[in-house]
Amino acid sequence: MNILKHKAYIKSDNIISSLGFDTDENMNHLIKGESGISYCEDPELSVTPFYTSLINSKELIERFSSYSVGNEFTRLEKMLILSVSEALKNTDIDITDAGTLLIISTTKGNIDLLGQMHLHDKNRIYLWRTAQIVADFFHNPNHALVISNACISGLLSVLVAKRLVEAGVYNNAVVAGADMVTHFVVSGFQSFKAVSSLPCKPYDVSRDGITLGEAAGTIILGNTANISDQYPVYVSGGASSNDANHISGPSRTGDGLFLAIKNALHESGLKASDIGHISAHGTATVYNDEMESKAFGLAGMQQVPVISLKGYWGHTLGAAGIIESIAGIRSLKENYLLKTHGFSTPGVPVDICVTHGFRYRQQSSFLKTASGFGGCNAAVIFEKA
Amino acid sequence: MKNPLSITTYCKIAGNKITVNGNVVFQGQKNIAFPDFIKQVYKTFDFSYAKFFKMDNLCRLGFAATEIALIETGILSHYNEGDIAVVIQNGSSSIDTDTEFRQTIIDRDNYFPSPGLFVYTLPNILIGEISIKNHLTGESTLFVTEKPDFPFLHTYTKALVQTGKTKACIMGWVDFDRHTPDRNDVQYEAFIYIVETKENKLNFEHTKDNIITFYQS
Amino acid sequence: MENLIEELKAEIIEVLNLEEMDITNIDPDEPLFGDKFGLSSIDALELIVLLERKYNIKIESAEEGKKIFHTVRTMADYIMQHSNK
Numbered sequence: 001m002n003i004l005k006h007k008a009y010i011k012s013d014n015i016i017s018s019l020g021f022d023t024d025e026n027m028n029h030l031i032k033g034e035s036g037i038s039y040c041e042d043p044e045l046s047v048t049p050f051y052t053s054l055i056n057s058k059e060l061i062e063r064f065s066s067y068s069v070g071n072e073f074t075r076l077e078k079m080l081i082l083s084v085s086e087a088l089k090n091t092d093i094d095i096t097d098a099g100t101l102l103i104i105s106t107t108k109g110n111i112d113l114l115g116q117m118h119l120h121d122k123n124r125i126y127l128w129r130t131a132q133i134v135a136d137f138f139h140n141p142n143h144a145l146v147i148s149n150a151c152i153s154g155l156l157s158v159l160v161a162k163r164l165v166e167a168g169v170y171n172n173a174v175v176a177g178a179d180m181v182t183h184f185v186v187s188g189f190q191s192f193k194a195v196s197s198l199p200c201k202p203y204d205v206s207r208d209g210i211t212l213g214e215a216a217g218t219i220i221l222g223n224t225a226n227i228s229d230q231y232p233v234y235v236s237g238g239a240s241s242n243d244a245n246h247i248s249g250p251s252r253t254g255d256g257l258f259l260a261i262k263n264a265l266h267e268s269g270l271k272a273s274d275i276g277h278i279s280a281h282g283t284a285t286v287y288n289d290e291m292e293s294k295a296f297g298l299a300g301m302q303q304v305p306v307i308s309l310k311g312y313w314g315h316t317l318g319a320a321g322i323i324e325s326i327a328g329i330r331s332l333k334e335n336y337l338l339k340t341h342g343f344s345t346p347g348v349p350v351d352i353c354v355t356h357g358f359r360y361r362q363q364s365s366f367l368k369t370a371s372g373f374g375g376c377n378a379a380v381i382f383e384k385a
Numbered sequence: 386m387k388n389p390l391s392i393t394t395y396c397k398i399a400g401n402k403i404t405v406n407g408n409v410v411f412q413g414q415k416n417i418a419f420p421d422f423i424k425q426v427y428k429t430f431d432f433s434y435a436k437f438f439k440m441d442n443l444c445r446l447g448f449a450a451t452e453i454a455l456i457e458t459g460i461l462s463h464y465n466e467g468d469i470a471v472v473i474q475n476g477s478s479s480i481d482t483d484t485e486f487r488q489t490i491i492d493r494d495n496y497f498p499s500p501g502l503f504v505y506t507l508p509n510i511l512i513g514e515i516s517i518k519n520h521l522t523g524e525s526t527l528f529v530t531e532k533p534d535f536p537f538l539h540t541y542t543k544a545l546v547q548t549g550k551t552k553a554c555i556m557g558w559v560d561f562d563r564h565t566p567d568r569n570d571v572q573y574e575a576f577i578y579i580v581e582t583k584e585n586k587l588n589f590e591h592t593k594d595n596i597i598t599f600y601q602s
Numbered sequence: 603m604e605n606l607i608e609e610l611k612a613e614i615i616e617v618l619n620l621e622e623m624d625i626t627n628i629d630p631d632e633p634l635f636g637d638k639f640g641l642s643s644i645d646a647l648e649l650i651v652l653l654e655r656k657y658n659i660k661i662e663s664a665e666e667g668k669k670i671f672h673t674v675r676t677m678a679d680y681i682m683q684h685s686n687k
Contacts, residue, residue, distance in 0.1 A: 047493065047496060107507060108483075108506070109478070111483065114480075114483055114484065114487055115487060115491065125480065126476065126477060126478065126480075126529075126531070127478050127529040128476065128529050128530055128531040129531075131529075132531075143530070143531075143534065143537075145528060145530075145537075146528060146529040146530065147526060147527070147528060147529075148475075148478055148507070148508055148509065148527055148528075148529050149509040149512075149525075149526060149527045150507045150509050150510075156526060160526065160541075163541075163544050163545075163548070164540075164541075164544070166548075167540075167544045167547075167548075169540055169544070183490065184483075184486070184487065184490070184506075187490045187496075187498040187503075188486065188498060188500075188503035188506065189503075190498065191498035191499060191500040191503055191647065191651065192500050192503065192504075192647060193647065193650075193662070193663055193664055239524065239550070240524050240525060240526065241467070241522055241523065241524070241525075242471075242512070242513065242516040242521060242522050242523070242525055243516075243522070244466070244516045244517050244519075244520045244521055244522050245517065246517070246642065246643075247504055247510050247513045247514065247517065247644075248504045248643070248644060249642075249643055255522075256522060259467060259522055263550075267548075372509075373504065373507050373509075373510065373513070374507060374509045374510045374512060374513030374516075375513045375516060375517065376509060376512070376513070376525060424622070435623055435639075435640035436640055438619050438620075438622040438623050439619060439640075439642075439644075439645075497651050497654065497655045498651075499648065499651060500644050500647035500648055500651070501617075501618075501644050501645070501647070501648045504644055
C-alpha cells in the first residue's frame with residue numbers, strides 16, 4: 001500500500017560540461033548531434049594522449065567570479081556551486097530553508113588534493129566536507145547528504161531525493177553532482193584497459209571502451225511543480241538493485257538491472273510499452289552494453305528506443321545520472337529523441353532499438369538507467385504529470 | 386498502516402574488539418595493526434571465503450561486521466534475496482586505498498597503476514562484496530557523512546519499508562580512515578545493525594534512541 | 603627456465619595476495635584461473651601490470667592475457683619468447 005502524500009516534481013536544472021554552462025546550451029549541441037569529446041595531450045591528466053570531454057577551466061573561473069572572488073574554492077567546488085546557483089535562478093525555492101535538502105553526488109570529489117593535504121584544511125579531501133562547503137555557501141541549514149555509489153551516484157541521488165520528498169521529510173531537494181577528469185581516475189580506468197582508443201561508440205559492434213568526461217549537473221525536485229511549467233514532469237517510479245555477481249565486471253545475464261527496471265515500472269504503474277524511450281548507461285564497454293541489451297530484453301523493451309548520451313559528454317561518473325536525466329526530461333517535455341552519438345552498427349546480443357538520429361516522438365514517460373562498479377544498478381521513471 | 390520494525394542484532398568492531406548486542410565476542414591484541422587483527426577475526430569466525438583476501442581494509446572491516454550480524458540473525462533464510470536492503474554510511478570514503486593506489490601512479494618513471502587497488506577506490510564496493518557473498522540483489526546505497534547520522538538512517542529505513550521497497554535492512558556505519566602512507570595513523574570503526582519486519586530471537590524497537598544507545602554501548 | 607618459473611611463482615603470489623590465503627607454492631602446470639585460487643578478471647589485469655613492470659612486456663587486452671596466463675609455465679614460455687635478451 002502506498003501511503004505517500006506527495007509527488008516529486010522536477011522544478012529546475014543545470015548542466016555544466018564541455019558543451020556549455022547551462023542546460024539550453026548543452027541541449028542545442030545534443031539536438032544537432034555535436035559531441036564535446038576531443039583529443040587531449042595533457043600529461044598532467046594522462047601519460048598517453050586520450051579522448052576526453054573537459055570543462056573550459058578559464059570560463060569556469062570567469063563565470064564563478066561573479067559569485068565569489070578569491071581562491072578559497074577548489075575546482076570541483078566551483079563546478080558544484082556554479083551549477084546549483086544557475087539552477088536556482090529558474091525556480092523560487094528557498095535554499096536557506098530547513099525544508100530544503102542538498103544532496104551531493106560524486107565518486108571522487110576533490111581527489112586532486114590527495115598528496116597535497118598540507119596545503120588545505122585537513123578535512124578538505126573528505127566528501128562530506130565538500131558537501132558542507134557547498135551547503136554553507138548557500139546558507140542551507142541541513143547536513144547535506146552525500147551519495148558516493150560509483151557510476152549510479154547521480155541517478156541514485158535523484159531516487160533518494162524523490163523518496164524523501166514523497167515521504168514529506170523535505171519539501172524540496174537540490175541534487176547536485178560532479179566529478180572531474182583527473183590523473184587518478186584516468187590512470188585507474190587505463191589500468192582496466194577500459195578506455196576507448198577513439199571517442200566511445202555505445203552499442204556499436206566496434207565499441208572498445210569508455211571515454212571519460214567531467215561535468216556538473218543539478219536537478220531541483222519539490223512537492224509542487226513550478227507554476228510557470230506548462231508540462232510538469234515528476235518522478236513516478238524508481239529502484240536500485242545489485243547484481244551480486246562481481247565487483248567490477250557487469251552481470252552476464254542482466255538480471256540485476258532487469259530487477260531495478262521491473263521494480264521501477266511496478267511503482268509507477270506503467271507497462272514497458274508506455275515508456276517513450278530509455279536513456280541508458282551505454283558506456284560502450286563490451287560487457288556493459290551487452291548486459292544492458294539483455295536487461296532491456298528481459299523487461300520486454302526491445303521495441304523501446306534506446307539512447308546513450310556518453311558519446312556527447314563522455315562518462316561523467318558522479319554527474320552522469322544527473323545530466324543525462326536532465327537531457328531526458330527535456331526530450332520528454334518537447335517530445336523528441338536524441339541520436340546515440342558514436343553508434344552505427346548494432347553489436348549487442350539482444351536486438352534493441354538504439355537511435356540512429358534525432359527525431360520527434362510523442363511521449364508521456366521515459367526510463368533512465370545506470371549501472372556501476374560494485375554491481376549496482378538504478379532505474380528511474382520520469383513521467384508527465 | 387503500521388509497519389513495526391525491530392532491530393534484531395547489532396555488531397560493533399572498534400579498537401581491535403568485537404561486540405555483538407553489547408557482549409564482547411572477540412578481543413584481539415590491542416597493539417597489533419588492523420590487517421593482522423582482521424585476519425585473526427577471519428580465522429576465528431571461520432568465514433571460509435577466499436575473496437576476503439582480495440578485499441581492501443574498508444571492505445574486510447564491513448564484511449566481517451556484516452557476516453557476524455548475519456550469522457547471529459539467520460536472516461538470509463527468512464527473506465528473499467531482493468527483500469534485504471543494504472544502507473551504509475561512511476566517513477572517509479575509500480581514502481585508505483586511494484592513498485595506496487596513488488603510490489602506484491605518482492612516480493612517472495615507475496608508473497604502474499594497479500587495477501586490483503583501483504577497483505577499491507570506491508566506498509560502495511563494500512556493499513558489492515557483502516551482496517556477492519550473500520547473494521543480495523535488493524536496494525542499496527552508500528552515504529558519506531562526517532559522523533554516523535542514525536536519525537537519517539532511521540528515517541530512510543522507515544521510508545523504504547513503508548513504501549514496500551524492502552522487508553529487512555542491513556544498516557550501519559563503516560569507516561576506515563588513513564590518508565598518509567604511514568600505516569600508523571589508522572582510525573577504523575564498524576557498527577552494523579539489522580532491521581526486520583519479522584520477529585527474531587531479539588526484537589528491540591527500531592527507534593533513533595535505541596540505535597544511538599547500541600552504537601555507544 | 604626453471605629459475606624464471608621460481609621467480610615468477612614468487613611474484614604472482616605477491617601481486618595477487620595469495621600468501622594471505624596461505625598459498626606459498628604453486629604447481630607450474632596448474633591452471634591459474636581454475637577453482638583453486640579464486641582469481642578473477644582483475645587478477646588477469648594485475649598480471650598484465652606484472653609483465654610490464656618486471657619483464658618489460660606489454661599486453662594490450664585482458665583477453666590476450668587470459669591465454670598467456672593459463673599456467674605459470676605458459677607465462678614463463680611467453681616471457682622467454684618476448685623479452686629482450
